Amino acid sequence: MCGIVGYYGSENAAPILLNGLEKLEYRGYDSAGIAVVDGGKLQLVRKKGSVSELFSARGIQGHLGIGHTRWATHGAPSEINAHPHVYGKFAVVHNGIIENEYSLKEECRARGDVFSSETDSEVIAHLLDFYYEGNLVTAVKDTVERLKGSYALAVVCEECDCIVCVRKASPLVVGIGKNGVYAASDVSAIAAEGVTVYSLDDGELAVLSTEITFFNQNLVRIEKEKIEYDAEEEIPDLKGYRHFMRKEMAEIPQVLGKSIYDYTEETYREFYRILTQTEQIQIVACGTAYHSGLCAKYAIESLCRIPVEVCIASEYRYLDPIVRSGTLALAVSQSGETADTLAAAQLAKNKGAYLAAVTNVPYSSLTRIADAVLPTNAGREVAVAATKSFHAQLVLLYSLASALAKAKGREECLPHIYDLLDQVKCAEETCEEVRSWVPHFLGARSVFFLGRGADYASSLEGSLKLKEITYLPSEGYPAGELKHGTLALVDCSTPVVAVLTQKAFAEKTMNAVHEVYARGAKVFLITCFEEYCNRKEVTSSVLIPVCKEEFTPVLSVLPLQALAYYVSIARGNNPDKPRNLAKSVTVE
Ligand code: AGP
Secondary structure, eight states: OOEEEEEEESSOHHHHHHHHHHHHGGGOOSEEEEEEEETTEEEEEEEESOGGGGGGGGGOOOSEEEEEEEOOSSSOSSTTTSSOEEETTEEEEEEEEETTHHHHHHHHHHTTOOOOSSOSTHHHHHHHHHHOSSOHHHHHHHHHTTOOEEEEEEEEETTOSSEEEEEESSOOEEEEETTEEEEESSGGGTOOTTOEEEEOOTTOEEEESSSEEEEOTTOOEEOOOEEOOOHHHHSOOOTTOSOHHHHHHHTHHHHHHHHOOOOOTTTSHHHHHHHHHOSEEEEEEOHHHHHHHHHHHHHHHHHHOOOEEEEEHHHHTTSOOOOOTTEEEEEEESSSOOHHHHHHHHHHHHTTOEEEEEESOTTSHHHHHOSEEEEOOOOOOOSSSOOHHHHHHHHHHHHHHHHHHHHTTSOOOHHHHHHHHHHHHHHHHHHHHGGGGHHHHHTOSOEEEEESTHHHHHHHHHHHHHHHHHOOOEEEEEGGGGGGTGGGGOOTTOOEEEEEOOGGGHHHHHHHHHHHHHTTOOEEEEESOGGGTTOTTEEEEEEOOOOOGGGTHHHHHHHHHHHHHHHHHHTTOOTTSOTTOOSSOOOO
8 A cells, every 4th residue: 555665875865766666566556756855956756657667767866765656545546646745845755544634735725835636645745844944853743743544754855864754553664774774664665684674653753864863752762673574585586486476376385384373371371371261252354364264263163162253344443343351352464554454453452352463464563552463474475465375364263273172172173284284285286277267257247156154255255366356246155145136147157166165065055056057157166075076067176185174265265366366367467466456455
């Protein structure tokens, strides 16, 4: 969701800013721009489209500057709406949403200001111009005191030899390297051997010049502790693959082993006590992470007989949810920066839940508000469509289920989770098998994914992946619910993917298969039961290994991800950068 970079140092700023922006393009790629200050003059270059459109800016001279890659919220993707926004002597790049933009703009207009863009962000430059009396730091402080909403800001001024950064509810880090100091919305933009990185907390300011000075919101100087990161992991590398999405899927078998935990009293004392005493679990998450939560619900309820509520974070945060005492809240988020998940997690905690963060980014905002951090260890995920992080979340959540089931004297499941490490390698082979299904999906007007229980959760994820990167309308549906209305949409042009891994529901799911087949639909089956593969209703099938029923989404979702990937390529899309989307949704 938009990316920010800033640089002050001995080198020319422009190439450093552009390199940083290229690394941040996964956060947004509607438009991009940089502003460099040289000799008391601001030089601005902005373009619609990707960062590569800014190649003409490489030669700009100047040792300090800011840059931005945008994911449009307010105003269409265009050059005029691209950041940095400049007013008077000031240039600003902004991630987040200014909720009181209208009243602030009215106030500025009453003073005679004219706005040139449709963005909420431009008003920040106007406020800086109003509050500036020769000190950029106090002007930034006075400005942000007027803002409602979320922001990560980097600000430069023609008269000042520094960059001022500040944040609220949107990530921002700063770093010190041997050739200068840096700012970024994401460590990956500035990660390199030897760069020491600090993360700003809400309200804190950093002033970047020959050194970095930190202030709290009252402008009292503070010291910050550096954060740990793996420089190698932060540098994206395709390693011979055409797309990050396919590379990340191929990594799933290795990733799983790092996400399996043996939660015991000895190793995870406090968390183990909370886990095993909990009477209710609430999972808050968005998108794919929500689907991993749904998969976990089926496993935890079946194995442990503990109620699990899985809540879409953007709903939960505004619904005054009921949190009973003894509730364990699990906030599941690959990035740990999703605004809705952060707000929902904070709310659950405020209402008395013990908050555990299930996240892939150990220094993310979510980890800072959580009582316990459960790292998924999937490694950096670059493709917008989540794949390996979903699998890592699954096995981590299954590990929790396993510890809980054992503590309750119900059953020992951990060996079954370890079995998945080999089983997933066989399931990986089905990724190539589903390529033969692709022609059937190319001309489809819509696609259905059907399943019951855990297979329904897998279907939802299969459908989300397909929508996200192929732009084909599709629905994940409970197999038994189809006949209550949606069957009206099915005809001979509707491919239907049925997921069938739960023995008890197998014939029931096949009923739905009969129903769609009778309406002319072609059925593509993902199952671990060979006997269903050759049924006349099934156009084509892939056979995944048999595993413990509660854990089947680990195996069934792999071919679903692959189907979306190959259909996306066949439709001429770039699966790594789907239109209108960004990897990390740091705004509401
Ligand atoms: C997944 O393919 C999507 N890009 C999206 O649904 C994502 O899972 C969601 O935005 C949540 O992100 P998070 O896991 O970083 O919180």
